[in-house]
Amino acid sequence: MGTAILLNPNRTIEYNDNRISRFIAQYGRCAVSGIELGFSDWHCHHKNPYHLSKDDSYSNLIVLHEGVHRLVHLKDIDKIMSLLNALQLNNKQKEKLNELRKQCKNDTI
Template sequence: MKNFIPSRTIEYNDNRISKFIAQYGRCAISGVELGFNDWHCHHKIPYHLSRDDRYSNLIVLHETVHRIVHMKNKEKIKSLLCDLKLSKKQKDKINELRKGCKNEAI
């Protein structure tokens, strides 16, 4: 209840917690264990396009990974990627999410 987002639907709030639990509290890309305030729930197909809060359209990401998914500034992306030290497979997963958001691959 403390993590309830009042501006979002009940379906979204329920499914984001369920997704967090299903992912064992880890980022779907990096696998890092997430803390209380460092995770975001991302819509694979952006909400403004789909209006879809279903469980299958959500994925839990570390906040930095989520920023990379949406970011357009190549220099900032490069800097964040350098800090995260992701594998090619992890970068490919980010690119799949970026594609869903209509962003260029990194």
């Protein structure tokens, strides 16, 4: 992986360092689905929303598949259902997803 792929120039050094550390700690897998992640299909999510907490700490970050990350934040039921159908999450994975949704003040699905 090149440095350009790993670093986000619009974020803090702390965020960039911790997101790489979190990716490595999760063995390059989504924390919800367990899917092995590639170069461009992963997102780093703030468990406690950044706009409220301004917290880029390691403990506040989690690495997710792009589609799972979208499900954490989506509110449109049609888009939610479409992504759920595509990702085929099991009940345990949906529980993990809903915990993240609750932390973002979104309804469970």
